[in-house]
Amino acid sequence: MSQNIETLKTLTQITYDSVEGYRTAAEKSGSSAMKKAFEQRANMRSQTLAKLNNGLLMHKEKPIASVSLSGSVHQTFLKITEAVSNGDKAVIDRVDEGEEFIAENFRRVLNDDEVKDMDLSIRTLIQDTYGEISKGERFANMLEAQFA
Template sequence: MATTTFKSLTDTTFDSVEGYRQAGEKANNPQLKQALQQRGIQREATLRQMNAELERQGDELVTKGTLTGEAHQMWQSITSAFESDDEAAAERVEEGEDYIKGKFEKALNGDQLEAQERAIVQQCYNEICEGERFGDMISKQYD
């Protein structure tokens, strides 16, 4: 059975995949739309890696959003921001990426993960950091 911390990180990762999918659909600027879709694909790969660890532990895979979680609500605000404009949405993406990066850092700095989970989270953290840099970049670009 996976630790609560690992399961929570996987839930947040799923929510961000879904957020990128919805944001990509709603973006107006073609370059932004493509960039969001590309980041979503990279985040999906991270989710697959985390789900593989859940499967290894005999746990249920994360295949749907948390609906009540902070991350889900944050990504909902990101996608609704696209209804107004790309600039607002870019700022929300940056906030979402800051949130998930912080959550991964907290898990890595804590002692709630078992050794194999920690190894997976450490590997996934690189992609999470890329996402955070992406959020910063588009936020500046659309500011």
């Protein structure tokens, strides 16, 4: 069970970092349409984060409530601030990198043979939340196609 909880914590932390990344992207975007789109994604991702945190609470663990300063998603999204001076394409590229990272982490967990026998409630939660995560990945791909 400990491995299950650690896996859930890791995915929850990555999800928290991505919420903050979308908020940063919204703040830094020069386009009102992109700002609105990033705000909507932040809200959707916040709902996913709430579900994951509820899963932690159900297993008597503390919810994730702060950014992981060493987290790869957070670091990728921090590059958004730097990217703003390079225009919206650079911001979109950073969002795409973050979405690829988070989606790959969820896929890896769901496809890992060792994880397939994890606690059913945790596995179901991860499968359910992966739906929104994959929408985020499609969102980033759509942005690249539309604005890049």
